[in-house]
Amino acid sequence: MKVAVLGCGGLGHVHARAYAGIEGVELTAVCDIDAGQAHRLAEELGVAAYADFDVMLGEAEFDVVSIAVPSWLHHAYAVQAARAGKHVVCEKPIALTAEDAREMIEVCEANGVRLFIGHVVRFSPDYVQLKRALDNGAIGSPGVAHASRKGEHPAATHPWYADEAKSGGVIVDFMIHDLDFLRWSFGEVARVFAMVRHDEHLEYALVTLEFESGAVANVEAYWGYPGPFQTKAELAGSGGIVQASSLDSSSIRVHRKASASESGPFDAIPGSPGFQTPYELELRHFIACIRGEVQPIVTAEDALQALEIALAAKESSRIGHPVQLAPTAQGNRGGGHR
Incomplete structure (x- = not known):
């Protein structure tokens, strides 16, 4: 399973490093509007770096995207990723309004992809x-x-x-x-x-x-x-x-x-x-859910x-x-x- 990470701040680093250690998961790309931040993380993990999510969607190969950007951006990026056929792992809160949260759920369901929110x-x-x-x-x-x-x-x-x-x-x-x-x-x-x-x-x-x-x-x-x-x-x-x-x-x-x-x-x-942080346990669980191995805890x-x-x-x-x-x-x- 191939995974990309959107957002290369503190939690983006946590997600990217955790995926790099999960057997059967390949981290392929990271993306951040701060190109320097994306390149530093990408160089550390040996993956591609992007400064534009649209470009990453078009060029990189991945099945799942972790969204670790500021909260007001969760809705837009999750909807865009789902419409592109990507499973979505998103940091909490799911969104800032109930209407946006419901749309995220509905769009993921309509496009046959899973949505997981990081209530760690x-x-x-x-x-x-x-x-x-x-x-x-x-x-x-x-x-x-x-x-x-x-x-x-x-x-x-x-x-x-x-x-x-x-x-x-x-x-x-x-x-x-x-x-x-x-x-x-x-x-x-x-x-x-x-x-x-x-x-x-x-x-x-x-x-x-x-x-x-x-x-x-x-x-x-x-x-x-x-x-x-x-x-x-x-x-x-x-x-x-x-x-x-x-x-x-x-x-x-x-x-x-x-x-x-x-x-x-x-x-x-x-x-x-x-020896595993709650974030590592969480992401391993979400991947197992996508694989159909377990039912989601959250x-x-x-x-x-x-x-x-x-x-x-x-x-x-x-x-x-x-x-x-x-x-x-x-x-x-x-x-x-x-």
């Missing part, structure tokens, strides 16, 4: 173990969740992030990781309430999700955080709590109610980072639902009231806890 948290060992603990009944019936994600403001190095029309802001670009994870874990969201504060140096969002099951989650996202990048997640249920923190050396912990057969209330699940419909939750949160922060999500807007059930 579903491949992170920490979060996978959280989900496994929930599904295995380690915490009983789920009730409450907390998740947070904090880091420096990306606009410091990439100014387009400061333009909400291009990035979607901290909820659509950053918090969407946790929105997707929580929907995957707890099922469909019924109602959203959000508050956002931002200035030129920071953007902070606090979102409360009420799930159709009655469970509730509080989610934080913070651009401009003065400390190191960090993530935390906690799922609580009738029988205990499962926690993960990127700052802990032993990152996954399950706290359960004591029983007569246990020596204490604490049960630890060690982290298992392995679908384009899941990505659309995560975007719709994020957009509802933005609307709630604008109007100052909760926003109800219509059941028909989340018609594809995303593998939540049942």
